Amino acid sequence: MGMAAMTVERWLTLGSGVGISIMFLWSKVQNHIPAALSVYLTTSATKLASYVNPYLQITISEQGLERFQRSEFFLTVEAYLSDACARRARKLKAELGKDSNNLQVSVDDYEAVTDEFSGTTLWWYASKKQSNARSLINLYPGQDESRFYRVVFHSRYRDLVVKSYLPFVLGEGRAVTVKNRQRRLFTNNASKNWNPYRANSCWSHVPFEHPATFDTLAMDPEQKEAIVDDLKAFQEGKEYYAKVGKAWKRGYLLYGPPGTGKSTMIAAMANFLDYDVYDLELTAVKNNTELRKLFIETTGKSIIVIEDIDCSIDLTGKRLKAKKPSASKESGEDDKPKLPGEPEKDEAPKVTLSGLLNFIDGLWSSCGGERIIMFTTNHKEKLDPALIRRGRMDKHIEMSYCSFGGFKVLAKNYLDIVVEHDMFGEIRQLLEETDMSPADVAENLMPMSKKKKRGPEECLLGLIEALKKAKEDTAAVAKAKGEEEAEMKNANKEKEDGDVKKAKAWEDANGDIHEAS
Numbered sequence: 374m375g376m377a378a379m380t381v382e383r384w385l386t387l388g389s390g391v392g393i394s395i396m397f398l399w400s401k402v403q404n405h406i407p408a409a410l411s412v413y414l415t416t417s418a419t420k421l422a423s424y425v426n427p428y429l430q431i432t433i434s435e436q437g438l439e440r441f442q443r444s445e446f447f448l449t450v451e452a453y454l455s456d457a458c459a460r461r462a463r464k465l466k467a468e469l470g471k472d473s474n475n476l477q478v479s480v481d482d483y484e485a486v487t488d489e490f491s492g493t494t495l496w497w498y499a500s501k502k503q504s505n506a507r508s509l510i511n512l513y514p515g516q517d518e519s520r521f522y523r524v525v526f527h528s529r530y531r532d533l534v535v536k537s538y539l540p541f542v543l544g545e546g547r548a549v550t551v552k553n554r555q556r557r558l559f560t561n562n563a564s565k566n567w568n569p570y571r572a573n574s575c576w577s578h579v580p581f582e583h584p585a586t587f588d589t590l591a592m593d594p595e596q597k598e599a600i601v602d603d604l605k606a607f608q609e610g611k612e613y614y615a616k617v618g619k620a621w622k623r624g625y626l627l628y629g630p631p632g633t634g635k636s637t638m639i640a641a642m643a644n645f646l647d648y649d650v651y652d653l654e655l656t657a658v659k660n661n662t663e664l665r666k667l668f669i670e671t672t673g674k675s676i677i678v679i680e681d682i683d684c685s686i687d688l689t690g691k692r693l694k695a696k697k698p699s700a701s702k703e704s705g706e707d708d709k710p711k712l713p714g715e716p717e718k719d720e721a722p723k724v725t726l727s728g729l730l731n732f733i734d735g736l737w738s739s740c741g742g743e744r745i746i747m748f749t750t751n752h753k754e755k756l757d758p759a760l761i762r763r764g765r766m767d768k769h770i771e772m773s774y775c776s777f778g779g780f781k782v783l784a785k786n787y788l789d790i791v792v793e794h795d796m797f798g799e800i801r802q803l804l805e806e807t808d809m810s811p812a813d814v815a816e817n818l819m820p821m822s823k824k825k826k827r828g829p830e831e832c833l834l835g836l837i838e839a840l841k842k843a844k845e846d847t848a849a850v851a852k853a854k855g856e857e858e859a860e861m862k863n864a865n866k867e868k869e870d871g872d873v874k875k876a877k878a879w880e881d882a883n884g885d886i887h888e889a890s
């Protein structure tokens with residue numbers, strides 16, 4: 374047992390023992406004295422007990438309301454103490470976190486730590502007590518012992534502790550829990566059945582471990598800064614959203630050609646915000662009802678992503694009519710009365726545009742906040758304007774071909790080149806003249822290429838070659854296209870001329886006939 378803990382606990386026990394003895398003795402003599410004197414003496418006895426031990430204690434038990442469930446407050450206090458006070462403790466314990474990935478260090482049992490709040494000192498320690506909920510069959514060793522945290526403070530700070538300090542501990546502890554949790558990547562695609570035993574949930578998940586950050590994202594610095602500012606404003610905007618009466622959510626549309634970093638951007642955002650990611654595969658969703666169910670199962674502090682939105686949904690929003698008489702009609706099945714909730718015969722049971730709009734607006738607003746929804750597309754022009762109007766997709770972010778600014782980020786990531794290099798001038802020029810995605814630029818900067826290790830110079834030279842080739846290819850394609858267009862134009866002109874000639878000949882001939890008659 375730690376010295377400090379021993380002091381606090383013994384002192385408390387001793388103090389409360391004397392206090393209890395006074396109150397016990399008093400209860401014995403109380404029956405033999407007049408009522409008025411009794412009231413006076415009761416108050417005095419309570420005062421005396423509190424002089425002997427002016428300290429109060431509040432216990433937070435590990436046992437939750439449900440059996441075998443740990444209390445959320447206990448876990449939150451544990452997180453708070455590990456973060457705020459563990460550095461001052463001499464005895465710590467280390468455990469593997471929930472997903473066995475992260476190490477959690479917390480204050481060991483019986484070790485006391487002090488905390489300061491508004492100029493007040495408080496003592497915390499963890500201990501164990503015999504649990505009331507003893508079971509006949511001991512399924513889990515040690516389950517008849519229940520742990521608890523106890524905070525001790527002077528009775529004059531009672532209000533401060535109850536009304537301000539404990540809510541503060543709760544808030545801070547929750548924030549630490551969120552920070553330390555293993556974030557998750559969820560999918561609704563049954564073919565990626567990551568957790569087959571979670572058959573009841575629409576989502577399965579794996580730990581989210583994408584390493585992308587805004588530092589490693591190749592993009593113009595100003596554009597990047599604007600996105601980071603927007604995310605910060607969203608994350609800190611809880612009160613603002615409540616004040617203006619808006620649901621605490623934000624929609625982003627990421628658009629641009631393949632390989633420009635749309636998926637990388639989502640990962641960087643999730644890492645920046647410390648959010649989970651829900652990868653919603655619309656093509657795997659049977660109908661609007663299932664979409665609603667999926668959404669309700671998502672939690673706050675999350676990004677819900679629908680990739681390649683233009684490929685996932687019939688954006689015309691029309692219901693598909695049955696094209697040919699079905700086998701059921703021939704068999705007379707059509708005559709059966711429709712059951713409640715059964716779709717119309719000509720209605721395809723799938724997610725519709727209006728279902729998706731509903732999902733974004735109505736349901737979305739009624740669920741808890743701090744959620745981001747994100748669509749990605751290679752073809753913004755194909756999307757229904759209703760789907761991406763401001764208010765639904767608040768911010769449209771163009772992910773474009775690699776700029777020189779973006780290239781410098783990749784050169785730093787892949788080749789550790791942080792200052793300007795002789796070859797940068799030529800690369801800048803070529804990037805201005807040629808479209809190359811960051812994915813292709815990155816591929817050319819890989820030091821390990823074709824099973825051969827290359828130095829930075831070789832990589833840069835390789836990139837220059839690739840850019841020159843891309844430039845030539847683009848020029849060749851443009852030339853071929855120009856020639857094709859010119860040919861088409863000539864052909865059209867010839868056809869037009871031919872038509873005019875024919876019309877003139879007909880007119881001449883018919884004019885003669887008219888004149889003759």
Ligand SMILES: Nc1ncnc2c1ncn2[C@@H]1O[C@H](COP(=O)(O)OP(=O)(O)OP(=O)(O)O)[C@@H](O)[C@H]1O
Pocket residue numbers: 589590591592630631632633634635636637638751772810811812813815
């Ligand atoms: N802007 C970028 N910054 C850093 N790396 C990038 C960037 N864009 C692409 N990459 C690299 O290229 C790979 C492919 O990029 P990513 O999948 O993010 O592109 P995308 O735009 O989502 O492509 P698609 O439209 O084909 O899904 C990534 O793994 C990453 O290594």
